[in-house]
Amino acid sequence: MTTKARYERPLIKKLESNMPNKFGMRTEFEPFTHIDGVSVASLMADYGSPVFVLSEQKIRNKFKAARQAFETRYPKVQFAWSYKTNYLSAVCNVFHQEGSWAEVVSGFEYDKAIRHGVDGSNIIFNGPDKTQEDLRKAITNNSLIHIDHLDELYMIQEIARETRQKPKVAIRVNMDTGIYPMWDRFGFNFENGQAWDALNKIMFSGLLDLVGLHTHIGTFMLSPNAYAIAASKLANLAQRIQQKYGHEVKYIDMGGGFSSLNTLKGAYLPGTDTNPSIDDFAEAITSALINSDYHPKSPPLLILETGRALIDEAGYLLGSVIANKRLSDGRRATILDVGVNLLFTSFWYDHKITPAQEFTSYTEDTVIYGPLCMNIDMVRENISLPLLNKGDKIVIHHVGAYNMTQWMQFITLRPNVVMIDMDGKPHLIRKNESIDSIENLEEIPPHLSHFEL
Amino acid sequence: MKTNKQKLTIAVTGLNAIDSPGPGVAVIRGLLEAKSFDCRIIGLAYESLEPGIYMHDLIEKTYHIPYPSAGIEALYNRLMQIHEKEKLDVVIPNFDAELYSFIKLSDKLKAQGIHSFLPTIEQFEARQKINLPEFGKKYDIHVPRSKAIYTTNEIYSLEQDYNWPLVIKGKYYDASLAYNMDQAKTAFNKISAKWGLPIIVQEFIHGTEYNVTGLGDGFGNTIAAVPMRKQYITDKGKAWGGITITDENALDLTSHFLKSTKWRGAFELELMKNKTGEYFLLEINPRIPAWIYLAVGVGQNIPEALTSLAMGWPTEAFKHYEAGKMFIRFAWDMIVDLSEFQQISTYGEL
Amino acid sequence: MKIRNNIAVSDNGFVFNPASGESFTVNQVGLDILNMLRKGEKQEAIVQELSKKYQADTVMIERDLLDFEAMVKQYHLHQNED
Numbered sequence: 001m002t003t004k005a006r007y008e009r010p011l012i013k014k015l016e017s018n019m020p021n022k023f024g025m026r027t028e029f030e031p032f033t034h035i036d037g038v039s040v041a042s043l044m045a046d047y048g049s050p051v052f053v054l055s056e057q058k059i060r061n062k063f064k065a066a067r068q069a070f071e072t073r074y075p076k077v078q079f080a081w082s083y084k085t086n087y088l089s090a091v092c093n094v095f096h097q098e099g100s101w102a103e104v105v106s107g108f109e110y111d112k113a114i115r116h117g118v119d120g121s122n123i124i125f126n127g128p129d130k131t132q133e134d135l136r137k138a139i140t141n142n143s144l145i146h147i148d149h150l151d152e153l154y155m156i157q158e159i160a161r162e163t164r165q166k167p168k169v170a171i172r173v174n175m176d177t178g179i180y181p182m183w184d185r186f187g188f189n190f191e192n193g194q195a196w197d198a199l200n201k202i203m204f205s206g207l208l209d210l211v212g213l214h215t216h217i218g219t220f221m222l223s224p225n226a227y228a229i230a231a232s233k234l235a236n237l238a239q240r241i242q243q244k245y246g247h248e249v250k251y252i253d254m255g256g257g258f259s260s261l262n263t264l265k266g267a268y269l270p271g272t273d274t275n276p277s278i279d280d281f282a283e284a285i286t287s288a289l290i291n292s293d294y295h296p297k298s299p300p301l302l303i304l305e306t307g308r309a310l311i312d313e314a315g316y317l318l319g320s321v322i323a324n325k326r327l328s329d330g331r332r333a334t335i336l337d338v339g340v341n342l343l344f345t346s347f348w349y350d351h352k353i354t355p356a357q358e359f360t361s362y363t364e365d366t367v368i369y370g371p372l373c374m375n376i377d378m379v380r381e382n383i384s385l386p387l388l389n390k391g392d393k394i395v396i397h398h399v400g401a402y403n404m405t406q407w408m409q410f411i412t413l414r415p416n417v418v419m420i421d422m423d424g425k426p427h428l429i430r431k432n433e434s435i436d437s438i439e440n441l442e443e444i445p446p447h448l449s450h451f452e453l
Numbered sequence: 454m455k456t457n458k459q460k461l462t463i464a465v466t467g468l469n470a471i472d473s474p475g476p477g478v479a480v481i482r483g484l485l486e487a488k489s490f491d492c493r494i495i496g497l498a499y500e501s502l503e504p505g506i507y508m509h510d511l512i513e514k515t516y517h518i519p520y521p522s523a524g525i526e527a528l529y530n531r532l533m534q535i536h537e538k539e540k541l542d543v544v545i546p547n548f549d550a551e552l553y554s555f556i557k558l559s560d561k562l563k564a565q566g567i568h569s570f571l572p573t574i575e576q577f578e579a580r581q582k583i584n585l586p587e588f589g590k591k592y593d594i595h596v597p598r599s600k601a602i603y604t605t606n607e608i609y610s611l612e613q614d615y616n617w618p619l620v621i622k623g624k625y626y627d628a629s630l631a632y633n634m635d636q637a638k639t640a641f642n643k644i645s646a647k648w649g650l651p652i653i654v655q656e657f658i659h660g661t662e663y664n665v666t667g668l669g670d671g672f673g674n675t676i677a678a679v680p681m682r683k684q685y686i687t688d689k690g691k692a693w694g695g696i697t698i699t700d701e702n703a704l705d706l707t708s709h710f711l712k713s714t715k716w717r718g719a720f721e722l723e724l725m726k727n728k729t730g731e732y733f734l735l736e737i738n739p740r741i742p743a744w745i746y747l748a749v750g751v752g753q754n755i756p757e758a759l760t761s762l763a764m765g766w767p768t769e770a771f772k773h774y775e776a777g778k779m780f781i782r783f784a785w786d787m788i789v790d791l792s793e794f795q796q797i798s799t800y801g802e803l
Numbered sequence: 804m805k806i807r808n809n810i811a812v813s814d815n816g817f818v819f820n821p822a823s824g825e826s827f828t829v830n831q832v833g834l835d836i837l838n839m840l841r842k843g844e845k846q847e848a849i850v851q852e853l854s855k856k857y858q859a860d861t862v863m864i865e866r867d868l869l870d871f872e873a874m875v876k877q878y879h880l881h882q883n884e885d
Contacts, residue, residue: 004855004856004857004858005831005856005857005858006857006858007832007853007857007858007859007863007864008830008831008832009832009863009867009870009871010829010830010832010833010835010836010867010868010870010871011829011830011832011833011871012818012827012828012829012833012837012871012874012875012878013827013828013829014825014826014827014878015501015798015825015826015827015828180601180603180651181603266649266650267649268521268522268550268624268625268648268649269521269522269524269553269554270522270523270524270525272524272525272526273524273525273553273554273557274553324867324870326870326873330874330877360830360831362828362830387830389859389863390863791819791826794826795813795815795817795819795826798817798826798828799815799816799817799828800815
């Protein structure tokens with residue numbers, strides 16, 4: 001028996017003056033068949049489609065590189081894992097094993113960190129929504145509370161007075177770092193003096209232990225220089241406190257926001273080519289701190305709440321082609337079993353998508369839709385993709401950040417999440433949802449339990 | 454420069470000698486007239502109808518290369534395929550949009566024996582339109598006031614500071630003059646749809662435009678500098694005719710620019726002289742301009758000198774050029790067999 | 804469906820319509836289909852032929868063939884049947 005050739009759907013493409021040939025538009029040259037030595041096909045056979053896959057090796061390597069980038073430039077550095085980026089317990093524990101503290105922004109995340117076994121004093125509590133109960137817990141556990149607004153400051157002072165504890169606090173500072181948009185909804189503003197006022201209130205009250213200063217200037221930042229500006233502004237505040245009160249803050253927390261290698265929608269060049277590296281950010285931040293006028297007896301600890309940049313590239317989403325269709329205007333559309341329900345980040349990234357099996361040099365401009373019966377479910381508006389058949393498998397890259405926390409249980413259920421360990425062995429780290437996992441939370445009032453049709 | 458002539462293989466992009474032309478064909482003419490070396494030219498094209506592809510007396514062979522948006526890795530892989538067959542010595546990229554990738558790749562290419570002579574990434578970034586105000590401040594060069602904006606609403610606030618018309622510019626390409634808010638908004642939308650945000654709004658300087666092309670050695674020295682005044686401008690704002698001039702101010706500004714930035718590589722400065730005789734730097738193009746053959750024609754073969762610098766050869770600065778020489782561009786219809794178009798379209802090489 | 808007689812199809816998948824001056828490229832499966840259409844082969848025969856040559860079920864091939872034929876029509880490369 002002769003073996004049959006691999007089938008590829010037939011394609012006829014008009015040559016237009018502005019349309020280059022196969023060497024012009026091709027972005028994918030090789031199929032992406034293995035993650036850390038494990039075949040994509042076997043992962044999907046074992047864990048279904050779609051499935052999220054995380055590489056433990058990639059996480060650890062990236063973390064080590066980031067730590068090295070900062071530690072070679074500054075004497076005291078501490079990372080705190082940003083829970084909201086990905087709070088699957090296995091993921092958090094990889095970071096904690098690497099020495100990361102926990103950075104949380106809600107009571108839920110706080111409890112999760114405690115459950116993971118993080119000591120309260122190694123938890124940074126950020127965010128605008130901390131309930132009185134959350135704060136009492138955090139104060140008792142000696143956690144680092146980053147105050148977002150005056151109402152929170154008053155609430156903490158009240159608890160301190162009442163319980164005769166001295167909470168460890170920092171304030172979050174927002175500022176103009178020359179970037180757009182300026183994040184001024186969190187924390188106290190630097191330029192208009194709010195931040196300085198808040199610090200004075202803290203120092204005057206004597207009720208709180210001002211241990212640090214915190215900022216978080218934005219997200220997916222492409223300008224290391226903005227961090228240099230932010231670092232020097234925080235150093236300026238630290239210096240003024242030292243001058244006025246003789247008090248030294250123990251740490252400066254630069255927050256997160258470093259870009260990963262994803263490509264933002266509307267960007268002309270791919271993110272892998274243009275986005276700054278961790279070294280660029282490290283250089284900007286550490287030299288701004290070292291060159292600032294703030295010279296305490298011992299240099300403050302530099303805290304980083306890096307999330308996205310440490311895990312995005314370690315995450316893959318594997319999916320399958322459900323169908324190909326032709327839109328009314330002649331455009332090609334491909335429907336995947338992966339949609340915006342799982343890939344929230346497709347709202348702002350042009351995610352890289354690679355077929356997981358052989359393909360030829362022919363491509364077609366394609367709209368990629370997800371499986372939801374909802375118009376906005378579009379993964380890529382226009383991508384030049386090799387020709388995919390129904391049932392073909394694809395790999396979506398750089399999905400480790402935010403998707404496994406912002407995903408929606410909408411219309412369909414959330415899939416398995418697998419982590420491939422350092423020895424190339426896959427582990428299920430979050431089981432796919434069943435109808436029970438959703439319905440078990442529901443209750444039906446007696447009068448609604450029966451009906452006849 | 455070398456005495457015994459070496460034969461170089463030089464790859465050149467920008468073969469789109471159309472009504473808004475790429476510089477490639479003019480660069481190649483300069484290279485073929487070089488006195489210090491012999492060369493064979495390999496064309497690098499993005500599209501199958503770039504006229505240079507079919508000019509076989511200038512270009513030995515042309516290859517398609519992937520668009521910059523495909524990423525650096527794709528470009529590198531394709532260049533290596535070409536290098537294997539053609540053994541390239543030098544590459545001269547001529548498009549703004551591809552420069553970033555070529556600059557980033559320059560060390561890697563050099564390790565493979567492909568030389569280039571490009572601005573550093575810092576120089577390339579500093580001259581971006583969006584950074585021009587800061588650039589002017591840092592190097593003490595007059596630049597028109599401008600602001601990067603992200604929404605059309607921001608134009609209203611600029612209206613108070615700037616007078617109409619305003620120049621609405623894309624991050625990399627495209628510019629259009631807007632005489633009122635409606636035109637400004639239309640231009641904003643049109644340009645941002647193509648090139649993304651931000652959009653740069655620049656005050657319009659009334660006056661006479663001059664252009665200077667030149668070459669810096671990366672140590673602050675001027676290797677070449679030729680000022681030109683456009684005589685005829687197409688509706689796309691491109692020079693269709695121009696004349697070399699002796700403008701000491703423009704030359705002083707150029708040597709100040711080179712000295713203070715230590716510019717490396719070829720460039721074109723777009724200058725505007727206003728009514729009171731002040732010079733404003735409107736734009737720095739970090740590459741050879743399409744009218745480069747005028748510079749060759751008046752005694753400064755910039756493509757040749759650039760190649761020499763790329764090869765690391767000692768390269769003397771040009772001291773003179775002839776003023777009062779003109780270039781007049783013309784269109785030329787070639788007759789091309791369909792089989793040639795078929796060849797480049799399906800195989801990506803011709 | 805039949806392809807116009809004057810359409811030139813080269814072995815490397817370059818298609819030229821001398822009547823309109825438009826040119827196209829096709830991939831290997833598309834080239835196979837065009838060549839069979841030129842010979843006047845019927846749909847069922849084309850599907851059978853392709854399923855012998857390629858690893859794909861006839862349902863998928865038939866659906867793709869319909870789409871391909873629609874594109875051929877859209878590009879006016881077919882002969883009017885009547």
